[in-house]
Amino acid sequence: MASPAEPAWTLHVRGKGGKLRAIPLPSRCLPILRAYRLARGLPAEPAPLESVPLVHSEKRDALGHSGLYDEVKAVLQAAEAKVPAGDAATRALIHAASTHWLRHGYPYRSPAIRSNACSPAVTAAP
Known part of the structure; x- marks a missing residue:
């Protein structure tokens, strides 16, 4: 997940056929995602080039x-x-x-x- 300086996040996913896709997330999702990250023991904002899956296991694996x-x-x-x-x-x-x-x-x-x-x-x- 990418977190640029502006308040918008982009979710990077591997789609059909292994193609990489960049999906901009609506700003209304950000407070929920920040709360989820904090509840999972992560900082509210993802680090640049962070590779932790958006929804992950206790071990932070996909x-x-x-x-x-x-x-x-x-x-x-x-x-x-x-x-x-x-x-x-x-x-x-x-x-x-x-x-x-x-x-x-x-x-x-x-x-x-x-x-x-x-x-x-x-x-x-x-």
Whole structure:
């Protein structure tokens, strides 16, 4: 993850076919990411060229597929619990969400990914 002098972060990921991608993170994500980093024993701001994965294990290694799935489901369950009981539609939507849904739903709405010449057909391929 890169942290330039301005208050914007860029997430560097290895995507489909091993291609490196740079994804700018919305500024509204930064307070949450800073709090997460502090809770994990890291400084709030990443060092230049830091290689610690954004979501990592206790040993600061990258999470495997099942570990990442468990983390995403825990966040979704916490979000679902905060939705008012009378808002059944939102609760159902969050309950139905999955890592697969997030992976294939976000790129269609993300100008950052589309601007990397990644067509929806390639992004959506399994």
